[in-house]
Amino acid sequence: MASKKPFTKIQCSVCKKTNYFTKKSKANAEKKLELKKFCSTCKKHTLHKEGRK
Numbered sequence: 001m002a003s004k005k006p007f008t009k010i011q012c013s014v015c016k017k018t019n020y021f022t023k024k025s026k027a028n029a030e031k032k033l034e035l036k037k038f039c040s041t042c043k044k045h046t047l048h049k050e051g052r053k
Helices: none
Strands: 007-012 018-023 034-039 044-050
Touching: 007 034, 018 034
Parallel strands: none
Antiparallel strands: 007 018, 007 044, 034 044
């Protein structure tokens, strides 16, 4: 049986609010995930980084 991937929190690097949850592949497990996403608090696209668990 395959093991489930754990959810990771994606938080805004400007306001530090957690906006998104996603699953991360094992190939990217060493480095932290960084995506440019829309922040509903800042009302603009900002860099979102993987937060603490």
